[in-house]
Amino acid sequence: MIQKPIQNPILRGFNPDPSIVRVGDDYYIATSTFEWFPGVQIHHSRDLVNWRLLTHPLTRKSQLDMAGNPDSGGIWAPCLSYSDGIFYLIYTDVKSHLGPFKDTINYLVTSEHITGPWSEPVYLNSSGFDPSLFHDEDGRKWLLNLVWDHRKGKNPFGGIVMQQYCTEQKKLIGPVFPLFNGTELGLTEGPHLYRHGDYYYLMTAEGGTRFGHAATVARSASLFGPYEADPAGPLITSADDPSLYLQRAGHASLVETQGGEFYIAHLCGRPLRPSMQCNLGRETALQRVRWTEDGWLRLESGGHHPLNEVARPLLPEHPWPAEPExxxxxxxxxxxxxxxxxxxxxxxxxxxxxxxxxxxxxxxxxxxxxxxxxxxxxxxxxxxxxxxxxxxxxxxxxxxxxxxxxxxxxxxxxxxxxxxxxxxxxxxxxxxxxxxxxxxxxxxxxxxxxxxxxxxxxxxxxxxxxxxxxxxxxxxxxxxxxxxxxxxxxxxxxxxxxxxxxxxxxxxxxxxxxxxxxxxxxxxxxxxxxxxxxxxxx
CATH class of the missing domain: 2.60.120.200 (Jelly Rolls)
Incomplete structure (x- = not known):
């Protein structure tokens, strides 16, 4: 029997800012929910083809109190990770986002099981949004986020910074390290950090989340930088071809399968035509990627455009029961x-x-x-x-x-x-x-x-x-x-x-x-x- 390929988008209708993680044979993607409660959607798959909505981790007002939050405030770009038998979920509760200021409060919750119960939140910082957690091989954990700069005449996307998180003290400790100011695409946000081979790789979203969106990669031999941007340009974008079915491609995260295959989950949108309005919102797609001989990440299909259909991994097919209508x-x-x-x-x-x-x-x-x-x-x-x-x-x-x-x-x-x-x-x-x-x-x-x-x-x-x-x-x-x-x-x-x-x-x-x-x-x-x-x- 011929197994079907990955059909994009995999998470249809308002499932943006994907953070993907594999735990054993299970794949999970966390996406933004903004002002909608309960907070954060987590989808589950065992083959990267078939996905089901599994759980919402933020179910209590003590974890997420959004009374009075503006439209499109609330949960921005959560980050889901796993280390030492514990799931970590980092999220922002955005209290204001129009004008020069953004009031962004970043929290961490944990759970031994993906379906919970999830802990009470640990306050992290409020310096910016799109926080993520990196678990280094030496056991240290690092929080990354965009710093927002409200000052007139400054670039409001003030760069990606990093600070150590202490699991014993349940707080950030030590100095704040600046890592990356982005490329000429600008609007650098959505950081995710990975270790592969001899390098640390920083994947960021750039170009804004509309039709100029992109995902870019920079690398460094040291955790603390300096980070060199990929000279080939963005890893993925639709910005140069408005005819593509998948537009707004960007904001990506990386996962490795059990067999050593690599994929990125990325944001996309499917506009109505000719109006180019996306009433289905920002969605999530998958692309297959590979490492080059000189240590850069590329779409396996070549170029930087997202594909509608993508080769599936070498995993047994695992469909889920149909949802009742x-x-x-x-x-x-x-x-x-x-x-x-x-x-x-x-x-x-x-x-x-x-x-x-x-x-x-x-x-x-x-x-x-x-x-x-x-x-x-x-x-x-x-x-x-x-x-x-x-x-x-x-x-x-x-x-x-x-x-x-x-x-x-x-x-x-x-x-x-x-x-x-x-x-x-x-x-x-x-x-x-x-x-x-x-x-x-x-x-x-x-x-x-x-x-x-x-x-x-x-x-x-x-x-x-x-x-x-x-x-x-x-x-x-x-x-x-x-x-x-x-x-x-x-x-x-x-x-x-x-x-x-x-x-x-x-x-x-x-x-x-x-x-x-x-x-x-x-x-x-x-x-x-x-x-x-x-x-x-x-």
Whole structure:
């Protein structure tokens, strides 16, 4: 039987900044989650071809308190490593990131098992972001991170630095060593350090995480440098060819298989065309790499462009069971694919117990809030997909709403909801927010007075988004116009006026359920199920 190759991207839909590690026969990749809770996604594979979402290590507010964090704050570029029987996870909780300053708090948690329990966090530093941990052969451990320079006229990407971490004292000790200021590509970040042969190799992300992104390599015979950049230029980038299927290639980490084969996990994006908007967010791909005779790392395919299909390693195939398309809310917990905004899911506002077989969401603050949103959602992971739900809900005021949301952040979303109107009574409405500009695409609300159950659905066909409603889940009627799904993307969220960056985003499209009660009475909606289905892409 012919075994299938690695098909990129391996982690589809908002799984950026990959940190890959092998432990025995198991491969794990940690990716950024930003303001979504629980923090950090860890995927698992045994053949580098088939991957499953395994766990989220940051599950407690004591590990990650993001109340009030800005959009695209929270978890940036975690680093997962393993040494002496212990998993180490380094992560940043970003409290602010617009303007000259970035408030970035770096922590470490550990666990004997990848699925936890993970420890309480150890504070490391706040000097910059993208921290990673290097375990040297002599037993010493070193923290690397980018230092952020806020001063006018300076390069804000102030270089990669390193400091020793003491496991006994649980803190950083000794001097801070500057290692690398980057290449002419600039925006040097995302450091990972490796030892191979006679050299230490520093892999960094450069060029910014948009379409100029790249991964570069520098090396030194000494841990403390100086580090010489690869004279051949970036290891991987898509910046010089906008026609490539995988764009934004960069931010990479290295892994060696049991048989001595080498791969990099790297960030990528698949833009809608012709808009070049990535509503699936930044994703993760794999490329096969080799060492040259003179000790540099190269893509095995040659050049520096990412491939859509990559030769698999010499490992037995290990598929995982297919994910169920429907969550009927009849178990003890929600699907692992659901996340919440900035805080843990709590029984007080999201209950599977109050009415067995239903998810009861109690309305709280608006979709503009950075504190208490009653919203659960999952990633969109294919260009063509549909999602649907059924709810029982009896709003008494226009400030009470519940329904199906297509969400990027507080300022960018589409929302099909059930509410109440003085004329229509219980009704269906549609709202949107585009860079914070609020709109209601319907001329008038649609009355659903007398309906016991209300079915809501959205369909996605690349850039085309259409909402629907039904009384029985069989006969569907469209709601409103075809909407632009490309607006639910990093590219649309970014706002630049002159030389000033006023807003930016690093996440991707989510589809979910939510409820609001702007009057503060906690009116609840009961959701019977949530279905997410992907169709074959053209």
């Amino acid at each position: 429907v969550d009927h809310f009849d178990g003890d917990g929600l699907s692992i694919h659901f996340q919440t905004l900035r805080e843990p899911l709590q029984e007080q506002w999201a209950s599977l117990k109050e009415r067995p077989g239903f998810l009861r969401l109690r309305g709280r603050q608006s979709l503009y809030s950075a504190f208490e949103q009653s919203l659960i959602a999952r990633r969109q992971q294919a260009f063509t997909a549909e999602a649907e739900t059924c709810l029982e809900y009896d709003p008494q005021h226009y400030q009470q709403m519940a329904g199906l949301v297509y969400y990027y952040n507080q300022k960018n979303y589409y929302y099909l909801f059930v509410s109440w109107d003085e004329t229509a009574g219980r009704c269906i409405g549609l709202m949107s927010s585009d860079r914070g500009i609020y709109d209601e695409p319907l001329d008038a609300p649609i009355s659903v007075e007398g309906w016991d159950r209300i079915y809501l659905k959205l369909t996605l066909d690349y850039s085309r988004l259409q909402f629907h409603y039904s009384s029985d889940g069989l006969e569907w009627l469209p709601v409103g116009p075809v909407l632009d799904a490309g607006k639910i993307s990093d590219e649309n969220a970014e706002t630049v006026v002159g030389h000033y960056l006023l807003d930016q985003g690093f996440t991707g499209a989510f589809i979910g359920l939510c409820a609001q009660d702007l009057g503060g009475t906690g009116k609840y909606a009961d959701f019977d199920y949530f279905a997410y289905r992907e169709m074959e892409e053209r």
